[in-house]
Structure formats: C-alpha cells, structure tokens
Amino acid sequence: MKTQDETLEEWCRALLQAFELEGVEVDINEVLALAGVAAHAVVRPAAPLTTFIAGFAAGMASGSGQVPDAESMQAAMGVARALVQDYAGVPQTPEPADTSRTGAAAEPSVEGNPRT
Template structure:
C-alpha cells in the first residue's frame, strides 16, 4: 500500500505528464504549505484558489521570460503567503 507522499508524487507525475510539464520541478511540500497558510489564514476553500492563482501567475512570469520557472514559482508563492498572513492579521484587527 502506498503512503500519502508516494500517492501525491505519483499523482503529480501523472498530471504533469498529461499536461506536458514533465520538465517542471514541483515542490509538493511547498505547495501544500502554501495551501495550509491560505486555509488557516482565510477560509479553507482559499487553499486551492490560492495555489491555482499563484501557479498561474508563476506560469505567466516564466512564460514571458521574466524569470526561470523556479524563481517565478518561489516569487508567486511568497507573495501569496505574505498576502494570506496579512489578510489574517487585518481581519483579526477588524480592519
């Protein structure tokens, strides 16, 4: 029986292959961490929405030649993580 990590790695590879993204390195733990921040800082459904938008932004940046795939993803995820934490802080303060 596969572990959760093995299942996620298999799924990620299968999805990347289907989308012809085999050469893109995906840090599954980093993506899941961002999803966790969004889910706990905003509301649970913000997790997939946040990771989708961050990935889309990274793809646009990399596709336009602004930065490498890895740098684009790191930058987009950092912005999303900061915004989620700031959102939580502003909601907590009633702003």
C-alpha cells in the same frame, strides 16, 4: 499500499505529464504548506484558490520569459504567502534582498506583488 507522499508524487508526475511539463520541478510540500496557511488564515476554500492563482501567476511569469520556472514559482508562492499573512494580520519580517543579480530585485515582478 502506497503512502500519501508516494501517491502525491505519482499524481504530481501524472499531472505534469498530462500538461507536457515533465521537466518542471514542483515542491509538493511547499504547495501544501501554502494551501494550509491559506485554509487556516482565510477560509478552507481559499487553499485551492490560492495555490491555483499562485501557480497561474508563476506560469505567466515563466511563459513571458521574465524568469526561470523555479524562480517564478518561488516568487508567486512568496507573494501569496505574504498576502495571506497580511490578510490574517500576521506581522511579517522583511526578507533580505538578493543582490546577486545586477539591478534586479529579490523577486520578479508578479502582477499584484505588494513588494514591487
């Protein structure tokens, strides 16, 4: 019998293949952590809604050529996590800016990003 992790990895690969996204890396644990935070801080149904919208935003940013896939996913999940924490009244600690790119902010501009 497969473990839950094995089943999720298999399901993730099947979804990626169905959408012709085989080269996309998905951090399943990070997505599930975001869903958990949304479910507990907002309401349970916020979990799939939050992850869907974060994924959609990441796809739009990547598809427009603004940023690479991994960076857009990281930024979108960061925005969603910050919004969930803000909604729940959890104080946030500022993240250091990424100055490795000339003139660029740590996160790409994502519609609705409170940090841009």
